[in-house]
Structures are given as structure tokens and as C-alpha cells.
Amino acid sequence: MGAEPEPEPMPVPVCLAVSVVLVPFPAQGHVSPMLRLARALAARGVAATVAMPDFVHRRIVRAGGQQASVGVELASIHSGVPDDGKGDPPGFASFAHAMEHHMPVSLEEMLTARRRSLTGRSVACLVADVLASWAIPVADRCGVPVVGFWTAMLATYRVVAAIPELIEKGLISDCELDLSTADLPWLVGDVACQKSRFTFWLRTMKRAKNLRSSILINSFPDESAGGGDSAGNTPSQVLPHVLQVGPLPSNGGFDCSTKCDLLHDPPLAKNPSMWQADETCLEWLDQQRPGSVIYVSFGSWVPSIGGDVINELALGLQATGRPFLWALKEEPSWRDGLPKQYAESVAGRGKIVAWAPQEDVLRHNATGCFLTHCGWNSTLEAIQHGVRLLCYPVSGDQFINCAYIVKMWEMGMRLWSTKRGVVEDCVTRIMEGAEGRRMQEKMDELRERVIMGDARCAAKRNLDSFVDGIIIRDEPSQTLPFMVAADPKPAVPVRPTPAIVLVPFPAQGHISPMLSLARALAARGAAATVAVPDFVHRRIIGGVGVELVSLDSGIPDDGNGEPPGFASIAYAMEHHLPVSLEEMLMTRRGVACVVADILASWAFPVATRCGVPAAGFWAVMLAAYRVVAAIPELIDKGLISDSGIPISTKRTNNGEDKVNNGDCQIGDNLDVLPAELQLSTAELPWLVGDAACQKSRFNFWLQTMERAKNLRSILVNTFPGEAAGDSGCCNPPSQVLQVLQVGPSVWHDAPPAENTSMWQADETCLHWLDKQRDGSVMYVSFGSWVPSIGRDVINEIALSLQATGRPFLWALKEEPSWRDGLPKEYAEAVAGHGKIVAWAPQDDVLRHKAIGCYLTHCGWNSTLEAIQHGVRLLCYPVSGDQFINCAYIVKMWETGMRLWSTKRGVVEDCVTRIMEGDEGRRMQEKVNELRQRVMMGEARCAAKRNLDSFVDGIIMRDERIVFG
Structure with missing residues (x-):
């Protein structure tokens, strides 16, 4: 039976800037990754054509694979192999002959014909499977730059590249595994077959020696964890620059780890196959x-x-x-x-x-x-x-x-x-x-x-840099930027070490993320120094991993007991700490940048006087910044008074006052937060304590935002896309302010530090957790700097926890304002299933497999730690930004529920729903999705890019990047 006529290739719109032709080795295990690479290139704006033998093309079309390759042109190359597209494809001997005697002619005709096509642009690059090495001399004859593609492990390439050594020594070099010579790749079939394949490998690697530019590897960066490989290592000094770009996803994008990310990627494609599944x-x-x-x-x-x-x-x-x-x-x-x-x-x-x-x-x-x-x-x-x-x-x-x-x-x-x-x-x-x-x-x-962590980010960067190298080529004859012959002794550029001083607001919830930022900067080559008030310096327990210096606060303090309150801290920040910081900056030569917590805004004028560029750091959600930055608008719309107090009237569009019964919703008239969050004006961050306290805090916020308005860049301790579905979340609070969201996943890039808390954690709770069933324990904590929630509320929570009959771990301060609310002999009464400690190692607790739920005040650090470890939340916000965080947890992310009352029956019901019911299971699914996106998906990649660009900008002293 004669061969069927070739199907007409599917038309592909040609509107892209550069054209790349890809040539796979004609076996399914090589065709599949080459098609994925083509889709990934197409997703990055490249016109990708996969040139395959006619016997492969027929089978892919018959199995419906061409429909799965939308965006990529499939071109057929004459092979000279008699084949009707049915049954198994030709064997190795048949297509090995075709690759040497028929396919080169067909490919050369195709490349020559395309010199005048594609709107006048020639083929910018040819990507050839290393096993399709016959295409390398064809590309050379046509004057087309060529890059190799290796569809297997880098380790396998290293073994094959060592053939001369194997012949000379009879050993396997560079593999670092207990691998027998009987396991070598060409030992397939009988002796004649083995000899034929070995000859094929020798010819292949001889041609591949001409790949002095780059080779793309369908493997993940650092495939040999612990084995010493890295994306930048090459098998030898004379072999190509290695770019590990795998595993290549089916849809061609790299952002398919979550439903949210799919919105920005090509449609998920079934991988074209030569067989019908x-x-x-x-x-x-x-x-x-x-x-x-x-x-x-x-x-x-x-x-x-x-x-x-x-x-x-x-x-x-x-x-x-x-x-x-x-x-x-x-x-x-x-x-x-x-x-x-x-x-x-x-x-x-x-x-x-x-x-x-x-x-x-x-x-x-x-x-x-x-x-x-x-x-x-x-x-x-x-x-x-x-x-x-x-x-x-x-x-x-x-x-x-x-x-x-x-x-x-x-x-x-x-x-x-x-x-x-x-x-x-x-x-x-x-x-x-x-x-x-x-x-x-x-x-x-x-x-x-x-799939979701650092290796994925590195693979994406590698492929992006490859495409950028093609696109920025000005002339067809110009060597591609990535096509530089390997230097046997490459020069290593000396990366300067910028000195950065970081100034946190002196509360635990602000110090912890600032120390994490400092360690992340140090991991990127910066010399990071954290300047803290003396009363904080005395209390920090454990090594922080960076330089920690003390600033004189003027506050009498011996380091014992609770830290000073807000009023004392606020006075010190205006009258003592600026003098101490200015002395430090003047005596330290060459400080490249000051990064100050925006709540430590006193540091900005100090940096200005010393001639040091300053960037802000926002320790909580970007959404909270948007609310605080909207204070003038809140006043103008009649939602709050000039002293920050909520009022029961709001101004309508025609200027008339409208009386409201109860609190106003911030999202009703302001483009600050999504309306569905239903955040009340009674839940604004400065509404803490009595009227005098609220007024004092509001004035503090006014002063803070006045100083911060001169900033051109702030680093935000949140994840890119914190509000999926909120189109406003990505807009900076002003047109001149650059927002770089850099948390929380990048904090884990640096080596872990010891406990950096101002309180000594009770480690015995971890041993207690070891004895509990997986997912059975409710963890309760209201953070480090929350005003007392009252004896009655403490009493209600205590009795409710006891009534649930479930194991619980409660981090409860030893201050009388907290502990006096406990029923008498409470610890003894719940000893069988409850444990109370003064301070817990929270990250370790939330990481523990026994934890099933977290009753929290919704502090931002606690919220992030719960996301990082995939723990559902029962929310009882108390003050500050906690109401905003709670609204996102419950209504935007759906990873928890709000506890509106601490009455015994209410707590029992909520705990049962979150720990047992379908509602709780849905929350767990949502928190798992969010964790994946934040810690391992595109949000992590974006956060890393943001922090890397910040450090690079400092090193280059490019104020456009760092300071606007």
C-alpha cells in the first residue's frame, strides 16, 4: 500500500518578530519535549516551527495531535522511508539512514526558502535535538545560528560526553553515582545493534562539539541535589553553556501551578502523540x-x-x-x-x-x-x-x-x-x-x-534569557548574545557589596519581618545592618544572622518584663533615636541605602540629612497601606472626622450629608478595598484604646504618611497578587510610588536564624504536640503586641476551649490583664487535653502536623505563617490592621471564618465547622491553593525578581530602579 498524501499543514498566523525552527529526534520521547519547548517559545512571542520527518508528522496528525499544537507550526520533512502512517514507526536503522541521506536535503531547502519569507526575516535560530545532530551542519551551511536541545538529564549528557575518557580509562567520569558500564545508553539489543548505536553516539557527540554556544536541557536546575550540579555548570570547559529549562509544562507557560495562574498562560494542551490514547x-x-x-x-x-x-x-x-x-x-x-x-x-x-x-x-x-x-x-x-x-x-x-x-x-x-x-x-x-x-x-x-519552587523560577529565567537573546539580535549575521564560545578560564566579575542599614518599628510584629528582609538581602550579597532601639536589643534572644546595632532610646529599661508602651516609644522615636541613628550614619562611610519601616518614619529625614537614599518597608498587607494612604479621602467623604473618629454621616456626590444608621462601609464610595470585604469604619487601624489613645495614634499616622509621601519606593511584606480578583490590588497607592512586593517566600532563601523574639519560647509545647493526633489540635494565640481583650472574654474562651473536648495549645501572656481571666485551677482542669504556655515557638507550632486550626487575632505575621504552613484560621481580630487581614482571610481567600462572639456555644460550633465539616474541608483546599501560589508558584518568582531588582539597583546605584 502506498503512502497517504501529506495533510495540509495547519495555517499559523505569522505576526511575530523572530522565527525559530526546532528539529526533534524522531521518537515519541524526544518529539514530546520538543513540542513543549516550541509552545514555551511561542508563549514568549517567538514564531516556532517544528520540522519533523514525514512518518512522525502523519502519526501526530492521525492521533489528533496537530490540534493540540495550536500556536506552533508543524512542518513535514521528507525522510525517504516507505511508510503509510499506520502501525509502529520505522525502526532505528531506517531513520538513522534517513537522518544522514534524506532529511538534511529537505531541511536545507526549507531554511533557504524561509530567508525571504516571514515578512522578510530569516530564521533567527535553529534548535536541534542533540541526537538529531545531522541538523547542525545543515544550519551551519545556511548561516543559521544553532543551539542544542537535550531531552534527558544533564547527568546523561555528562556520561555520553565522557566517551573519550571511557575508552581511555574504562571508567565513568563525572556521574557521581554507582553506575555499571553495563548500564551505558548505547547497550541496546545484540552486539551488531550495540555497535551501530555506539557509532551513532560517536558521530553525534563529534558534531555536538561544534555547539560552543548553548544547550537547552529538559531538566530542572540543580537536578543533582547534593551532587554538586548546578544550572551554570557545564560537562567540561569546552562544552556549551548549559541552560536547564525543564520540566517544560504542557501549555508552554511556567505559571500553571494554580487556577489563578492559568489565567495568564496559554491553554493547557494535551501532548501530541504518535498513538491514539x-x-x-x-x-x-x-x-x-x-x-x-x-x-x-x-x-x-x-x-x-x-x-x-x-x-x-x-x-x-x-x-x-x-x-x-x-x-x-x-x-x-x-x-x-x-x-x-x-x-x-x-x-x-x-x-x-x-x-x-x-x-x-x-x-x-x-x-x-x-x-x-x-x-x-x-x-x-x-x-x-x-x-x-x-x-x-x-x-x-x-x-x-x-x-x-x-x-x-x-x-x-x-x-x-x-x-x-x-x-x-x-x-x-x-x-x-x-x-x-x-x-x-x-x-x-x-x-x-x-514544579513550584526555586528550580522552577530558575528554569523560567533561563528560558526567558534565551528568548531575550534571540529577540535583541539586531542583524541576522550578528552572533547571538548567548552564543559565545566557552572561555577555558572565564573571568568572574567582582560583585560589589552594598551596605544597607535597616530600621524597624520597635514591635515584635515589625522586627521579625525586618530581620527576615535583612537576611534575604545578605543572601543576595548585601552587608545588612539592623539598627534597633536599646530596649529591643536587650531583649532579642538568639542569633539573628545579620549585624544588630543598638540605638539610644532614652527610655529607662533593664530588659526585663514587658517592653515600653506606645507612648514611650513614640516619644523616643521623635527625640532620641534620630540623634543616635544620625551619628551612626555619619560614622559609617559608604552606606548605600537606608530601609526604614514606614512606621519608623522618623528615620527618613535623618537619611536625607546624611545624604543617604531611603526606601520604605511596609510590614503588613498592601491593602492596609491603601487604607491608611486614603485618610484624606476618608475625611473628605465624611466617613471619619478630622481626628480620625468614624461618624454616622457620609457626603453624597451632590455635597449633601446623608445620615447613616451605624457604621459606614469603606468600600461603598472609595476605590481602596473591594466592596465585598465590607470593612467598617469602626475597624480602622488607629482605633485602639480610649478616645485619647485613638486621637494620639491617628496623629501618629498623619505624621507618618506625611513623611512617607516623599518616598519613591517601598518594599511590602506581602505576596504579589495578594488579592486575587481585586483589580486594584496591583495599583500603587500613588502614581509616583513604586511598590515591590517581596514576601513572604523569599525570606526562606536565606539560612534560618535562631529565635529572634523578644520573649523566651516554651519549647515543651512541641513535645506535647508530638503526642497528639495529626490535625487534631487547635492552636490559640493573640500575638505579641495586642491590648488585652478583657477578663470576661478570656474566661469565655477558656470555658469554650474546655467544652470542645479537643486538644488545644494556648499561648497566653503571663500578665495579670490576660491570665486573671482564667477560671480557677483551669490548667489542672484541662491538663488531659490542653496546654497553656506564656510564649510559643509559633513557626514550629504551625509547621507541626498535629495542628488542625489556629484561633488568631489575624496579625499579619501570624496570617502569613498560617499560609506558609497551610493552616485554617478561626479569626478574632482585636485592633490595628487585623480587621483588614480578617476580611481578606474570610471573604477574599476563604481560608478561615470569623468568630463574632466568644460565647461557649458559638466557639464550639465554629470549631466543629472548621475542624470537621465540609466548610472546613473547603477552607483547607483554599489554604492549600493559596500556599502553593504564595510559597511555590508565580508569586514566589515575582517576589524574588522584585527583591533581586532592588539589590541590583543599589549595586548599580541606579536610583530609577530603587528610589524612583
């Missing part, structure tokens, strides 16, 4: 218990493992008694090994398909384990979806991948034999035992790092 297996999975199914697949291009092995494996799977899904090719060399009537005998719990939609299978919550050949694409997909691996490598790079899976990452085990008892034992260990649970923990850690 059997979708019925997904319906079958829907009927299985979560985590119960063993998925079995040996990939698309693995030689048959033999009838006997198939038979043993089939019987071993049957003997486990567990549900399994097996993607087993229909070729006789695979299927003939099955026992007779096997499909019927396992029909109750086993399903066999010819080809499975693997990503959908691994994503499914029923899949608990993946018995795999350890192909690199399968390994990456397992990491992306957090599925443990049972490894049975067959050939090629699979042995190297297996070694990393088992020994380096510890997220799977090797199946050394397919004997029935061995399979049963391994499946039981991985699906049930402590060993399997440890593997799942390791897998989850790796998944966070690779």
Missing part, C-alpha cells in the same frame, strides 16, 4: 479508591522485555490483589507473554490498554504508584504529579535515571526481578509501609522544588 481508562480510574492503583507502562520506544518477563510481571500484578492499569503495546512481542485469558481473569480489578493518556493517569488521584522503565519524560511526569516509582529500567538513559530516582532523590525503588514474590513485596513496601511513606515525602519535596 484509550480514554476509557480514565473512567475506570474514577471508580477506584484514591491512591490504590498501580500504573504500569514501559513507554513508547523500549525494546520488548521478553515474553517470560511479561508473563512473570502479569502474574505478579495479579498476585498483589491490587487494582492496576497496564499500558501494554499490542505488538505480539509484548502481548504474547500474557497468560491465557489474562484480561478476563483480572477484569475485576485490572485494566489493560494499548496506549494511555499518561499525564491524565498520573494526575488522577486513584494512582498510587508507577511501575516504569524510567524514561526521562515518564520520570518528569511522575515528579510533576507526585507519584512514587517502582523502577524497571530496560535500556538507554533509563539506568542513569533509575540511579537518581532510587539513590539521589529516594523517591522510588528498583525492581531487580519480576518474579511474582518480588513484585508483591516491592508493591507492598511502596504502597503501604514506612519505606513507601518516606518515598512519598521525598517525592513531595522534590515536586515542590521542581
Whole structure:
């Protein structure tokens, strides 16, 4: 039967600035990542064309894959291989001949023809799979810059690049794993086949030597955690610059870790395949218990493992008694090994398909384990979806991948034999035992790092820099910026060390994030000094990880007992601390910048007098800043008086006063907060204490914002996009103020510090938590600087906690204004299920698996720590910005509920709803989504970029970047 006519390629609109042609090696495991790379380039504004052999093109079109490649042109190259697009693709020998004798001619014609197409622009770059090395000399002849693409691990590249050493020494160099020479990638098939493949590898690596520019690797930066690899390391001094850009997501973007991020990415695409997937297996999975199914697949291009092995494996799977899904090719060399009537005998719990939609299978919550050949694409997909691996490598790079899976990452085990008892034992260990649970923990850690953490950010930066290098090229003949031959002794630029002085507001909730910022700056090469009042300096417990200096406050204090109150601090900030800071800045030469908490606004005029640029630091939500910055508008609209007190009239658009019954909603007439938050004017940040206290605090805020209005840049201790769905959240409070949201994920980039609190934490509570059931404990704390909530409220909360019958941990200050509210002999009465401490190591407490809920005042640090550790919140705001935080928690993020009363029945009901009911489960889902976005997703990448740009701006002394 003759070959079918080639389908017409799908038209792709050509309106992009640069064109890139990508040439994959013609096997499914190479075509898939190349198509993903093409979609990622297209998502960045590049016109991407994937040029593939005709026999691959036919199969992708037949399987519907062209529809999944919208945005990328699929071009067919003549291969000279007789093929009708049905059955299995040609074997290695056939297309190896085609790659040397037919495909180069077709590709050269295509590149030459495109010199005058695409609105007059030639192909800017050719990206060739290193195994498709035949394309490298073609690109050279056409004058097109060429970059390599390696679809497997960097470690595998290192092994193959070491072929000369292997020949010379008989050893494997640079792999750092216990790998046998019998596991080398070219040892496939009989002796003749092995010799043919080895010759292919020699020719491939000889051509690849000409890739002196860059090679893109479909692996994650620092793939060898603990092994010394990094994105910047190259296999040798004469090999290309390595850019690790994987794992490449299906949709081409890098921001698909959450529903919110998907809004900004290309549509999620099914990966084009050369085989038609059997979708019925997904319906079958829907009927299985979560985590119960063993998925079995040996990939698309693995030689048959033999009838006997198939038979043993089939019987071993049957003997486990567990549900399994097996993607087993229909070729006789695979299927003939099955026992007779096997499909019927396992029909109750086993399903066999010819080809499975693997990503959908691994994503499914029923899949608990993946018995795999350890192909690199399968390994990456397992990491992306957090599925443990049972490894049975067959050939090629699979042995190297297996070694990393088992020994380096510890997220799977090797199946050394397919004997029935061995399979049963391994499946039981991985699906049930402590060993399997440890593997799942390791897998989850790796998944966070690779898919949502620093490795993801680095991969995204690498690909962005690659695309930028293409786009900024002015002339077609100009060498691309990233295409510079490797210097055997590259010069390392000396990065200057800028000195930064940080000035916090002297309260624990402001000192902690300022110290975190200082450590993050130090981790980026800055010399960070935190200047604190003497009464804070005396109380700080533990090493802070940066220089801590003391400023004279003029307050008599011995460091014992509670710190000074607001009135004393406010006086010291105006009359004593400025003198001390000015002396410090004048004696320290070369301070590049002062970063002052906006509530420590007294430091701004000091910095100005000393000629030091200043930036602000806002320790809480950006939303709270917007409210405070809107004070003039609140007064003008008649929502508050000139002294900051809420009034019951508000001014209408025609200037008339309208009487309101009760408090006004801030969002009604102001574009400050979303109206659905329903924040009352009675909940404004300065409304603390009696009327005199409120007036004093309001005047403090007026003075603070007056000084802050000259700032051109502020760092905000919140995550980019703190208010998903609030279009105003991204707008700076003024047109001249640059807002850089830099928290909280970047705080973890620096080495952890010891306890930096002004109080000694009671560590015994952690041992107590160790004895409680997972998710059973309610943690209660009202923070470090909250006015007493009253003896009656303390009494009600105490009795309510006792009445719930649930274990609780309460961090309750020892001051009489707090402790006197406890019922008599209360500690003894709840000793069986409750523990009270004066101060808790809160981060460790919230991290503990026993914690199921947090009854909190909604201080911003407490809110962030709850997000970081995925803990639901029961909210009882008291003062300050806590009402704003609470509104976001309950109404915007839906990660908690508000406790409107501390009466016994109300507390019991709320605790039950949040700890047991569907409402609480939905909250947990929401907090998990938010945690993923903030700590591991695009928000983390954006926060890192913001802080990096701030430091870079200081180093370059570019006031446009740092100070407006």
C-alpha cells in the first residue's frame, strides 16, 4: 500500500518578530519535549516551527495531535522511508539512514526558502535535538545560528560526553553515582545493534562539539541535589553553556501551578502523540479508591522485555490483589507473554490498554504508584504529579535515571526481578509501609522544588534569557548574545557589596519581618545592618544572622518584663533615636541605602540629612497601606472626622450629608478595598484604646504618611497578587510610588536564624504536640503586641476551649490583664487535653502536623505563617490592621471564618465547622491553593525578581530602579 498524501499543514498566523525552527529526534520521547519547548517559545512571542520527518508528522496528525499544537507550526520533512502512517514507526536503522541521506536535503531547502519569507526575516535560530545532530551542519551551511536541545538529564549528557575518557580509562567520569558500564545508553539489543548505536553516539557527540554556544536541557536546575550540579555548570570547559529549562509544562507557560495562574498562560494542551490514547481508562480510574492503583507502562520506544518477563510481571500484578492499569503495546512481542485469558481473569480489578493518556493517569488521584522503565519524560511526569516509582529500567538513559530516582532523590525503588514474590513485596513496601511513606515525602519535596519552587523560577529565567537573546539580535549575521564560545578560564566579575542599614518599628510584629528582609538581602550579597532601639536589643534572644546595632532610646529599661508602651516609644522615636541613628550614619562611610519601616518614619529625614537614599518597608498587607494612604479621602467623604473618629454621616456626590444608621462601609464610595470585604469604619487601624489613645495614634499616622509621601519606593511584606480578583490590588497607592512586593517566600532563601523574639519560647509545647493526633489540635494565640481583650472574654474562651473536648495549645501572656481571666485551677482542669504556655515557638507550632486550626487575632505575621504552613484560621481580630487581614482571610481567600462572639456555644460550633465539616474541608483546599501560589508558584518568582531588582539597583546605584 502506498503512502497517504501529506495533510495540509495547519495555517499559523505569522505576526511575530523572530522565527525559530526546532528539529526533534524522531521518537515519541524526544518529539514530546520538543513540542513543549516550541509552545514555551511561542508563549514568549517567538514564531516556532517544528520540522519533523514525514512518518512522525502523519502519526501526530492521525492521533489528533496537530490540534493540540495550536500556536506552533508543524512542518513535514521528507525522510525517504516507505511508510503509510499506520502501525509502529520505522525502526532505528531506517531513520538513522534517513537522518544522514534524506532529511538534511529537505531541511536545507526549507531554511533557504524561509530567508525571504516571514515578512522578510530569516530564521533567527535553529534548535536541534542533540541526537538529531545531522541538523547542525545543515544550519551551519545556511548561516543559521544553532543551539542544542537535550531531552534527558544533564547527568546523561555528562556520561555520553565522557566517551573519550571511557575508552581511555574504562571508567565513568563525572556521574557521581554507582553506575555499571553495563548500564551505558548505547547497550541496546545484540552486539551488531550495540555497535551501530555506539557509532551513532560517536558521530553525534563529534558534531555536538561544534555547539560552543548553548544547550537547552529538559531538566530542572540543580537536578543533582547534593551532587554538586548546578544550572551554570557545564560537562567540561569546552562544552556549551548549559541552560536547564525543564520540566517544560504542557501549555508552554511556567505559571500553571494554580487556577489563578492559568489565567495568564496559554491553554493547557494535551501532548501530541504518535498513538491514539484509550480514554476509557480514565473512567475506570474514577471508580477506584484514591491512591490504590498501580500504573504500569514501559513507554513508547523500549525494546520488548521478553515474553517470560511479561508473563512473570502479569502474574505478579495479579498476585498483589491490587487494582492496576497496564499500558501494554499490542505488538505480539509484548502481548504474547500474557497468560491465557489474562484480561478476563483480572477484569475485576485490572485494566489493560494499548496506549494511555499518561499525564491524565498520573494526575488522577486513584494512582498510587508507577511501575516504569524510567524514561526521562515518564520520570518528569511522575515528579510533576507526585507519584512514587517502582523502577524497571530496560535500556538507554533509563539506568542513569533509575540511579537518581532510587539513590539521589529516594523517591522510588528498583525492581531487580519480576518474579511474582518480588513484585508483591516491592508493591507492598511502596504502597503501604514506612519505606513507601518516606518515598512519598521525598517525592513531595522534590515536586515542590521542581514544579513550584526555586528550580522552577530558575528554569523560567533561563528560558526567558534565551528568548531575550534571540529577540535583541539586531542583524541576522550578528552572533547571538548567548552564543559565545566557552572561555577555558572565564573571568568572574567582582560583585560589589552594598551596605544597607535597616530600621524597624520597635514591635515584635515589625522586627521579625525586618530581620527576615535583612537576611534575604545578605543572601543576595548585601552587608545588612539592623539598627534597633536599646530596649529591643536587650531583649532579642538568639542569633539573628545579620549585624544588630543598638540605638539610644532614652527610655529607662533593664530588659526585663514587658517592653515600653506606645507612648514611650513614640516619644523616643521623635527625640532620641534620630540623634543616635544620625551619628551612626555619619560614622559609617559608604552606606548605600537606608530601609526604614514606614512606621519608623522618623528615620527618613535623618537619611536625607546624611545624604543617604531611603526606601520604605511596609510590614503588613498592601491593602492596609491603601487604607491608611486614603485618610484624606476618608475625611473628605465624611466617613471619619478630622481626628480620625468614624461618624454616622457620609457626603453624597451632590455635597449633601446623608445620615447613616451605624457604621459606614469603606468600600461603598472609595476605590481602596473591594466592596465585598465590607470593612467598617469602626475597624480602622488607629482605633485602639480610649478616645485619647485613638486621637494620639491617628496623629501618629498623619505624621507618618506625611513623611512617607516623599518616598519613591517601598518594599511590602506581602505576596504579589495578594488579592486575587481585586483589580486594584496591583495599583500603587500613588502614581509616583513604586511598590515591590517581596514576601513572604523569599525570606526562606536565606539560612534560618535562631529565635529572634523578644520573649523566651516554651519549647515543651512541641513535645506535647508530638503526642497528639495529626490535625487534631487547635492552636490559640493573640500575638505579641495586642491590648488585652478583657477578663470576661478570656474566661469565655477558656470555658469554650474546655467544652470542645479537643486538644488545644494556648499561648497566653503571663500578665495579670490576660491570665486573671482564667477560671480557677483551669490548667489542672484541662491538663488531659490542653496546654497553656506564656510564649510559643509559633513557626514550629504551625509547621507541626498535629495542628488542625489556629484561633488568631489575624496579625499579619501570624496570617502569613498560617499560609506558609497551610493552616485554617478561626479569626478574632482585636485592633490595628487585623480587621483588614480578617476580611481578606474570610471573604477574599476563604481560608478561615470569623468568630463574632466568644460565647461557649458559638466557639464550639465554629470549631466543629472548621475542624470537621465540609466548610472546613473547603477552607483547607483554599489554604492549600493559596500556599502553593504564595510559597511555590508565580508569586514566589515575582517576589524574588522584585527583591533581586532592588539589590541590583543599589549595586548599580541606579536610583530609577530603587528610589524612583
